[in-house]
Amino acid sequence: MMTPAIAAHPDQVDAAWLTQALRAAGVIGDATVTTATAKAVGNGLVGDSFRFSLTYDRAVPGAPASVVGKFPAADPSSRSSGAALSLYLREVSFYRELAGSVGIITPRPWFAQIDPATQDFTLILEDLGPARAGDQLTGCSLEDAGTAMLEAAALHAPRWGDPALEQLAWLNSRDTTVTPILSMLPPVIAAFKDRYAGQLEPEFMAVVDRLPAAMTGYNADRSFPLTVQHGDFRLDNILFDIQGGTRRMGTLDWQTVTLGAGLTDVSYFLSAGLPVELRRQNERDLVDRYHDELLRLGVRDYGRDQCWRDYQRTGLHGVFMGVFSAIAVERTERGDALFLTMTRGACAQALDHDTFGFWNA
DSSP, X not given: OOOOOOOSSGGGOOHHHHHHHHHHTTSSTTOOEEEEEEEEESOOSSEEEEEEEEXXXXXXXXXXXXXXXXXXXXXXXXXXXXXXXXXXHHHHHIIXXXXXXXXXOOOOEEEEEEOTTTOOEEEEEEOOOSOEEOOTTTOOOHHHHHHHHHHHHHHHGGGTTOGGGGGOTTTSOHHHHHHHHHHHHHHHHHHHHHHHTTTSOHHHHHHHHTHHHHHHHHXXXXXXXXXXXXXXXXXXXXXXXXXXXXXXXXEOOOTTOEEEEHHHHHXXXXXXXXXXXXXXXXXXXXXXXXHHHHHHTTXXXXXXXXXXXXXXXXXXXXXXXXXXXXXXXXXXXXXXXHHHHHHHHHHHHHHHTTHHHHTXX
């Protein structure tokens, strides 16, 4: 069956477009979508998401009452960053090629297409609502953090150490993306310091200054067990108690998915999602919960002590994401609060564990 053309903006998605897309996906039979009402959702920084509420010309068992569409960011600077860093290609490719081979709960993709030449793309995804949205600025409970550890293990364990992942050029893109990013770090840090001078504590700003030297060694290191890494595994990209509480959690926004260390997602989530003292008091137990789930899901030859050490070593990622993202996307009031919170939590975690000492920085 014919699929519709890529829609780079939600205004290009109407009832006829969705009828064609959902028929091609095999979810509505020969029914017709009669109305499609769009409403913006989420806090995406590099892509824009909308929920489309649907009606049909007849009742069809299993036909979705709503779907979520994701499109390139309308903001030019955010869209430019998404295209330059291959974020759009990664997310579409994840849903097309990898989502079915990992255990983490994600939306089913009804339509996933991208034009590599223009970076126009459309994702039409299963709606995981009603759900309880994570909020980076308010943080989460220990119970929610424990759930996130189980879902992180469900992502990492199925493809743990799988050599086939290295054959996916869009996933294993270290050479084409990391080197340019590292070259951009000094001016990015200068812009970050200029923007947030007087707002981020001096001891944490000093940690930011150490980032370029440490990231060079960190990104060249291949001693970690490699797997599918989300890369931006944090509360704003998570829904809890999805579909009315029938499933525990859903993870969204796969634009930063890469081949890397699974513990990066764990250290990043805990530094960004829990207040500093709560993280300090509970992180060992939470990392142990993640490790236990890895073993239950079949990972072998990965001891608890190595898992903890990898957790300590990967804390650089949270500092990098807070700093780099702040400058790479459209500036907003919420964004400023978000990136300061993320950077503050990651710097505290890095100091607690002497993370930079692992990388001689």
